[in-house]
Amino acid sequence: MAPFRSIYQQDSKKQLAVGVALLVLAAFYSFVFLLTLAPVYGSAPSHIFHNYGVAIAGAAGWFAKDHIHRLSNRRAVYLIPVLASWLPILQYFLAQQSSSLGNPAGPVITELFALYPLVLLCVACAGKLVQSGLELSRHGDLVADHIPLLGSYIVYSAGEHLIKAFLSKFIGSTAFLSRAGLQILIAIFYAVAVPSKLLLLVIPSLLFSLTSNVHLTFGYSTRALNSVISEEGFALVARQDSTTGYISVLDNLVDGFRVMRCDHSLLGGQWIKARPNYTPPTVKDPIYAVFAMLEAVRLVETVHGGPRVDADSKALVIGLGIGTTPGALISHGIDTTIVEIDPVVHKFASQYFGLPSNHTAVIEDARTFVNHAQTQGSVQYDYIVHDVFTGGAEPVELFTYEFISGLNALLKDDGVIAINYAGDLTLYPASLAVRTIKSIFPTCRLYREEATSEVGPDFTNMVIFCTKSSSQAITFRDAVPADFLGSRFRSRYLVPKHEIDAARFAAVEQGGRAILYDKEVNRLHKYQDRGALEHWGIMRTVLPDAVWEAW
Numbered sequence: 001m002a003p004f005r006s007i008y009q010q011d012s013k014k015q016l017a018v019g020v021a022l023l024v025l026a027a028f029y030s031f032v033f034l035l036t037l038a039p040v041y042g043s044a045p046s047h048i049f050h051n052y053g054v055a056i057a058g059a060a061g062w063f064a065k066d067h068i069h070r071l072s073n074r075r076a077v078y079l080i081p082v083l084a085s086w087l088p089i090l091q092y093f094l095a096q097q098s099s100s101l102g103n104p105a106g107p108v109i110t111e112l113f114a115l116y117p118l119v120l121l122c123v124a125c126a127g128k129l130v131q132s133g134l135e136l137s138r139h140g141d142l143v144a145d146h147i148p149l150l151g152s153y154i155v156y157s158a159g160e161h162l163i164k165a166f167l168s169k170f171i172g173s174t175a176f177l178s179r180a181g182l183q184i185l186i187a188i189f190y191a192v193a194v195p196s197k198l199l200l201l202v203i204p205s206l207l208f209s210l211t212s213n214v215h216l217t218f219g220y221s222t223r224a225l226n227s228v229i230s231e232e233g234f235a236l237v238a239r240q241d242s243t244t245g246y247i248s249v250l251d252n253l254v255d256g257f258r259v260m261r262c263d264h265s266l267l268g269g270q271w272i273k274a275r276p277n278y279t280p281p282t283v284k285d286p287i288y289a290v291f292a293m294l295e296a297v298r299l300v301e302t303v304h305g306g307p308r309v310d311a312d313s314k315a316l317v318i319g320l321g322i323g324t325t326p327g328a329l330i331s332h333g334i335d336t337t338i339v340e341i342d343p344v345v346h347k348f349a350s351q352y353f354g355l356p357s358n359h360t361a362v363i364e365d366a367r368t369f370v371n372h373a374q375t376q377g378s379v380q381y382d383y384i385v386h387d388v389f390t391g392g393a394e395p396v397e398l399f400t401y402e403f404i405s406g407l408n409a410l411l412k413d414d415g416v417i418a419i420n421y422a423g424d425l426t427l428y429p430a431s432l433a434v435r436t437i438k439s440i441f442p443t444c445r446l447y448r449e450e451a452t453s454e455v456g457p458d459f460t461n462m463v464i465f466c467t468k469s470s471s472q473a474i475t476f477r478d479a480v481p482a483d484f485l486g487s488r489f490r491s492r493y494l495v496p497k498h499e500i501d502a503a504r505f506a507a508v509e510q511g512g513r514a515i516l517y518d519k520e521v522n523r524l525h526k527y528q529d530r531g532a533l534e535h536w537g538i539m540r541t542v543l544p545d546a547v548w549e550a551w
Contacts, residue, residue: 007194008074008132016133019126021193022080023152024159026122029084029186030054031163033115035179036088036215037107039246039551040095042264044532046107053108057116061123062152068124077125078198080118081190085205087114088183092213099545103536104529127152172241172344179241180215214550217241225550232544237352239551242344246551249352250543257287260322260348264539264548265389267345268322270353271489281487283327284354289493290420290449290461291324296496297383297418298332299476299483303469307477308382308416310334316381316410318366318398319388320345323355326385330356331485334383337362339369366398370406380412386419394423396521396528399433403518404440411468417441419464424534426458428512429527431505434464436516438502441466445474447496459534462500 007018030050037046061068068076094101094110101109130152167177175181184206191199209216214225217239226236230253237258239248245263252258256273259266269287274280286292297315302308310332317326320340329336337360340346346363349355362369366388373379384407388398397403399421411417421433425448438444449461465474476495484490508514513523540548 006074007077007129012133014133015129018077018193019129019133019152020155021189022077022122022126022129023155024162025084025186025189025193026058026119026126027156027159028163028189029087029118029183030115031160031167032179032182032186033087033091033111035241035246036091036183037110038263040098040264040549041103041107042532042536043245044529045104045536048104048529049108050111053111053116054119057119058123058156061120062127064120065124065127068121069128076121077129077194078196080121080125081187081194081196082198082201082205083118083121084190085184085187085202085209087118087187088180088209088213089205090114092215095549098549099540103533123152123156168243171243175217177241178215178217179246180213181217184209184216228550229547232546234543234547238348240344240348242342244342244345247342247344247348248551249348250547258352259287259543260345260353261551262342262345264536266539266542267389268324268353270322270324279486281490282331282485283324283487285487285489286322286324288449288461290422290463291321292487292490292493293447293449293461293463293496294325294385294387294418294420295328295483295490296463296476296494297385297416297465298329298334299479299495300416300465300467301475301477302414303467303472305472305475313382314379315383315385316407317385317387318407319386320349320355321387322353323349324353325387326359327353327355328485329383329385330359336360337381339364339366341365367403367406370403370410374406374409379410380415381410382412382415384411384415384417386417389420389422394421394429394433394528394531396429396433396516396524397518399429399436400516400518400521401436401439404437408440408468413468415468417466419466421462421464422460423462424457424459424531425462425500427527427531428509429524429531430462431507431509432513432516432524434502434505435508435514437464437466439515441468442470443467443472443474444502445496446500446502448498448500451498457534459531459538463496465496 007015034046034050091110091114098106170177172178176185191202214221214228222236233252233254235251235253237249237251248261250259250261256271257269258272259269268291270284271287298308313334315329315334315336317336317338320338326336326338339362341364343363346361388395407417419437421430423430444464444466447463467474479495483494513520
């Protein structure tokens with residue numbers, strides 16, 4: 001049997017290949033680690049310090065590579081697969097402390113103890129291997145030393161983009177292509193790239209992950225998850241990783257409602273508990289009043305002051321959620337088109353929330369749909385409902401002048417649009433969104449979901465009803481029993497009640513913009529982060545910590 005040869009004793013091509021593999025896998029793990037943080041801390045909060053931390057860890061690894069190489073007697077590279085295999089376990093236990101760690105401290109602490117050491121070690125060892133493979137910097141030449149540095153950065157960045165493109169198509173398709181499964185898969189890839197006797201230390205971590213990690217989407221791990229959250233009065237109905245996040249359906253066994261979750265946010269929910277002498281409505285009652293309020297788009301009177309007719313009407317719904325609003329529109333006999341970017345959201349809304357099948361489903365980005373629809377110019381809608389929210393932050397690109405103008409072009413001259421803005425009304429993006437919408441639609445009325453104080457943080461749903469008419473104020477006809485679809489909940493919440501004076505949002509903030517354009521959406525990230533952190537705290541009062549942490 002041939003004696004074991006160190007990687008540094010291999011030929012230059014082998015060393016170069018291993019170095020490149022370490023960088024690509026580090027980029028892979030960095031992106032997947034973010035995905036695993038999102039169900040516990042939210043997508044936006046997990047991103048706040050991630051890129052800075054990875055950059056610092058990578059730079060530290062590069063400039064310390066000679067010291068690490070020398071102090072470890074060239075063995076540091078063999079620790080990488082071991083570290084990668086144990087990270088999911090460390091993260092698993094840190095996630096259970098999320099309520100104590102808080103947000104955004106929780107993601108930072110988790111990455112500080114888990115991801116950043118892996119990135120530092122990968123970059124340090126990869127840098128040394130790339131240098132050796134290229135046979136450069138043997139005499140400390142500055143130019144020679146920075147050629148592999150630049151090349152390493154390019155490889156890492158390219159690997160990150162390739163991984164994102166791959167996962168956008170295949171994430172969730174199998175258990176090992178789930179976010180938890182990918183952590184195990186990457187550890188295996190590391191082991192293949194850097195084999196050694198130290199891989200024996202990987203076995204306990206793999207056994208723990210495969211037997212005790214409830215985040216894996218196997219049958220037995222799902223049963224283990226249900227045993228954990230059943231103590232909180234919840235049961236998991238279904239779950240799947242998808243393009244917009246970790247999507248799951250949960251039943252509250254005590255209060256009797258069902259919700260759809262996306263990462264650390266709820267896309268909606270409905271009451272499912274059967275009560276004595278209770279006749280279920282045509283469309284089940286939502287747990288949030290805003291979804292009933294959006295149905296009031298039908299109640300807005302025409303410019304002539306008369307009621308609208310559902311027959312032969314067409315509705316466009318941007319953003320599906322659990323499907324309460326489009327389900328009601330369909331039940332009223334309205335030809336409804338639903339644009340939803342996430343195929344799993346549509347699947348779960350149909351399977352678990354009773355979304356009627358007699359609708360047109362378009363599974364693509366709303367911007368792509370609106371651009372194509374404008375180009376074709378063949379269909380206009382009587383009603384448009386714009387309801388997009390996920391992960392604790394509004395997708396601001398769907399509140400730009402360009403996108404709202406596109407919706408304006410798709411709306412009939414006597415049509416009505418209802419736009420739901422979910423966020424902190426005291427923050428800059430809320431007023432910017434309102435001003436942008438009002439710059440396109442001349443007549444609007446604004447309503448909030450609940451009558452609460454407007455002092456301090458004010459995270460709520462605000463529905464903006466608009467028409468194209470500049471001569472006729474928006475009025476709502478009186479609701480009749482048929483509008484309620486047999487629902488006492490709708491009889492209470494369908495007609496908007498808590499109006500907001502639009503003048504509140506008219507003033508342009510110092511240093512701010514009057515209108516939001518596509519090219520300026522990046523300016524809003526800090527406000528989105530703040531709103532997402534507020535939303536995280538709210539969500540922790542809606543569902544127990546253990547339910548969020550177990551996901």
